[in-house]
Structures are given as C-alpha cells and as structure tokens.
Amino acid sequence: MLNQKLIALLPDLASFILVVNEGSFTGAARKLGVTPSALSKTITRLESALNVKLFERTTRKLIITQAGLKVFDQSVLMVNAAQQAVDLSLSDHSEPSGTLTVAAPEAFLNSVLQPFVLPFLKQYPEIQLKLRAADGNIDLLKMGIDIAFKLTDKPDELLVLKKVGETNLVLCASPAYISEHGTPLTPQDLEHHDCLYLAETETDNIWDFFKGDEFYTIPVHGRYAVNHSQMRLQGVKEGLGIGIFHDFVIGEALEKGEVIQVLTDWTLKSNYHGDIALQYPQSKYIPARLRVFIDYVMATLPSKLARASS
Structure with missing residues (x-):
C-alpha cells in the first residue's frame, strides 16, 4: 500500500528527473512553467524528505551526487511504470497517440x-x-x-x-583526387594519402582491414577530420582526401559518379560496423x-x- 508520504513525494521525484535530464534548474523550470527558485525549493524539500543530498550546487555547475544517482535510477523506473499505466488506460483508443x-x-x-x-x-x-x-x-x-x-x-x-x-563501411575519394594522387591498391598505401575520419575518439584514425586471413591495422592522417557524415562527404567531394562512410550515406554519391570507391576487396571495421x-x-x-x-x-x-x- 502507498503511504501518504510517498504519494506527496511523487511530483517532486518527477521534477527531480527533469532537472537531471536538463542539467539545470533553469531548463527544467522552463519546461515545468515555474521559476528556477521555486524548483530549487522543490528539490530542497525532496532532499529533506529523503534525508539525502541530491546535488552539489556551484555557481557554474549542477552535479548529481552518488546518492542522487541511486534515487534517479529508481525514480525513472517509477515514472516509466506510471507512464505505462497511463498508456494502458488509453489503449482502447482507436488511434495510437x-x-x-x-x-x-x-x-x-x-x-x-x-x-x-x-x-x-x-x-x-x-x-x-x-x-x-x-x-x-x-x-x-x-x-x-x-x-x-x-x-x-x-x-x-x-x-x-x-x-x-x-551496414558496411566504404572508402571513397573524388575522381579529381584519384587523378592527382593515384588509387591506393593496399591498406598500407593509405599512409601516403590524406584521409578524412570521424575524430570522435582517439582511435578513430586507426582503421582495421580484413581480407580472408589477412589483417592490417593502419593509422591514417589528414588535414580534415569531422564527426558529421555530410560534412565529411562534402570534404571528399571537394578533393580533400579519402573518406570513410556507411554504405547508406555514400550510395547516392557513388551512383552519380561524384565519388569513387577504393580498396573494394577489403573489409573495413570500426565501432559502428x-x-x-x-x-x-x-x-x-x-x-x-x-x-x-x-x-x-x-x-x-x-x-x-x-x-x-x-
């Protein structure tokens, strides 16, 4: 059975989840339609009721505590269960909403x-x-x-x-780049080419190649690295080097002849393969x-x- 104290805490716990997701009282207050100071008082009231400190407050950052993380995980489960109950009550509607x-x-x-x-x-x-x-x-x-x-x-x-x-990864370059710099015939040849890679992690310029029993790990380099596929594709079209793409990204450009696939007999793998x-x-x-x-x-x-x- 739910006790009155728990029932009273439910709105505050929901507000707490929103503060964590937004990363600030200001953003969460805007979505709730209240002032940041009013929301801050709500969280203070919740901390007092639970007898835990949920956030470390500084002038620049709002950092959730370890105790706050535990409360957050349980609160999310609770709110999700409440959402399912609401969804179930609406399930008789003819139109999904x-x-x-x-x-x-x-x-x-x-x-x-x-x-x-x-x-x-x-x-x-x-x-x-x-x-x-x-x-x-x-x-x-x-x-x-x-x-x-x-x-x-x-x-x-x-x-x-x-x-x-x-999804497979594809290496491509513009016809102009290939005409000027030549076509790489082996993965090792990429060490002598400009390559465009993701630049999300420290290992994004390390490419693994497979063909039968052969395996090579090649460190590539280039003047342009970007973790946005369309920006990387534009760079390749402009002749900045050889780029790495998912097949669903590069298919249209290949069909139009805007880019040329290289090392077609090798399989390239990464974290998104x-x-x-x-x-x-x-x-x-x-x-x-x-x-x-x-x-x-x-x-x-x-x-x-x-x-x-x-």
Missing part, C-alpha cells in the same frame, strides 16, 4: 530516418515524434528514450533486439505508439536499406 522518443546515430538519422519518418507521421497524426542524434552507448531509461537504432555487432543484451539490416539494430526496454506492455512504430520500421526499412547497400 502520445510522444515517442527515438534515438539514432547522426549519420543514420540524416541519411535514413529523416525522409523515412515523414510518411509515418502522416499515417499516425496523433503521435508526436522526437528524434535525437545519439552516437555510441546510450542509456535509454536515463535519457528518456523509448527506442533506439544502433549500428553495432555487439547489441545490448538487456534490451529487446530487432535486426533491421546490416555490423548490424542495424532496433532496441528498446523489455516490458510486458508495449504502448500502441511504440508498437506501430516497430511494425512500420520492420515492414518498410529493411528493403530500403538492402537497396541502399546493393
């Missing part, structure tokens, strides 16, 4: 999802869709994400997995808006991706 938050890597979001989701929104006018660019490992619950696309050969085992397709996975938290109840989105993706996207990579 509500907000659906979808995360995907930047390159996939721009090249695949942006045009893909527009027909979905027209088909389901009562659904509000939020798309977030999110590369690398993400915590769906903490970030308030309903479902995520991941490019990986190591999906999260704690989440439900639906394989949408596969392998399956295109659709993942979401396990639950006995799936909201209608999430269910229709999954069905839409699985019915439409695999064939589109297969055409893009062929």
Whole structure:
C-alpha cells in the first residue's frame, strides 16, 4: 500500500528527473512553467524528505551526487511504470497517440530516418515524434528514450533486439583526387594519402582491414577530420582526401559518379560496423505508439536499406 508520504513525494521525484535530464534548474523550470527558485525549493524539500543530498550546487555547475544517482535510477523506473499505466488506460483508443522518443546515430538519422519518418507521421497524426542524434552507448531509461537504432555487432543484451539490416563501411575519394594522387591498391598505401575520419575518439584514425586471413591495422592522417557524415562527404567531394562512410550515406554519391570507391576487396571495421539494430526496454506492455512504430520500421526499412547497400 502507498503511504501518504510517498504519494506527496511523487511530483517532486518527477521534477527531480527533469532537472537531471536538463542539467539545470533553469531548463527544467522552463519546461515545468515555474521559476528556477521555486524548483530549487522543490528539490530542497525532496532532499529533506529523503534525508539525502541530491546535488552539489556551484555557481557554474549542477552535479548529481552518488546518492542522487541511486534515487534517479529508481525514480525513472517509477515514472516509466506510471507512464505505462497511463498508456494502458488509453489503449482502447482507436488511434495510437502520445510522444515517442527515438534515438539514432547522426549519420543514420540524416541519411535514413529523416525522409523515412515523414510518411509515418502522416499515417499516425496523433503521435508526436522526437528524434535525437545519439552516437555510441546510450542509456535509454536515463535519457528518456523509448527506442533506439544502433549500428553495432555487439547489441545490448538487456534490451529487446530487432535486426533491421546490416551496414558496411566504404572508402571513397573524388575522381579529381584519384587523378592527382593515384588509387591506393593496399591498406598500407593509405599512409601516403590524406584521409578524412570521424575524430570522435582517439582511435578513430586507426582503421582495421580484413581480407580472408589477412589483417592490417593502419593509422591514417589528414588535414580534415569531422564527426558529421555530410560534412565529411562534402570534404571528399571537394578533393580533400579519402573518406570513410556507411554504405547508406555514400550510395547516392557513388551512383552519380561524384565519388569513387577504393580498396573494394577489403573489409573495413570500426565501432559502428555490423548490424542495424532496433532496441528498446523489455516490458510486458508495449504502448500502441511504440508498437506501430516497430511494425512500420520492420515492414518498410529493411528493403530500403538492402537497396541502399546493393
């Protein structure tokens, strides 16, 4: 049974989650329609009720404490359960509705999802869709994400997995660059070329190549590195060097002859190589808006991706 103290804390816990997600009292207060000082008093009241310090407050930063992290994790589970109860009460509606938050890597979001989701929104006018660019490992619950696309050969085992397709990495250069600098015939040849890479981590300029039993790890260099696929593609088109791309990003430019693929007989691997996975938290109840989105993706996207990579 819920006691009165817990019932009184529920709104404050929800406000606490919003402060953590926004990273500031100002941002959270704006969304709640209250003043930052009023929200600060709410968190102080919550700290007093729980007898823990949730934040370290400075003039520049708001840092969640270790105790605050534990409270946050449990609060998220509680709010998600409350949301499921609300969704269940609305499930008899004929039209799926509500907000659906979808995360995907930047390159996939721009090249695949942006045009893909527009027909979905027209088909389901009562659904509000939020798309977030999110590369690398993400915590769906903490970030308030309903479902995520991941490019990986190591999906999260704690989440439900639906394989949408596969993605390969492609090396390309402009015809002008190849004409001036020549075509690399082996991975080792890249050490004598300008290369465009992601520049997200310290190892993004280390490329692994496979062909049968052969394996090479090649450190590449270049004057231009950027973790935005379209900016990197533009750099390659302008002749700045040899760039690395997902097949769904580079397919159109290859068809138009704007770029030329190199080292076609080698397989290139990175952190974003392998399956295109659709993942979401396990639950006995799936909201209608999430269910229709999954069905839409699985019915439409695999064939589109297969055409893009062929």
